[in-house]
Amino acid sequence: MSDKETPEQQRERLRQQEFKNNPTGNLNDSFNRANNGSLVDLVGSLGWKGTGILILVIILGFIIYSVFFR
16 A cells, blocks of 8 residues: 555646646746636545635625625
8 A cells, every 4th residue: 555656646646747747838827826826736635624724715705795795
């Protein structure tokens, strides 16, 4: 079981391979990601519980907005 790589390790391995194959495109992507942020990085760092909480906060914020400001 230890020789199986986790999804995080697989994403990182694929990212490293892409960087080796296309360093200029990757540089452009990283500049844009630094300016805008990346939802994939956010969700990947939060895990499934954090993602669920984030979705609930967004839904509750929309409900509160629609009740009080419409």
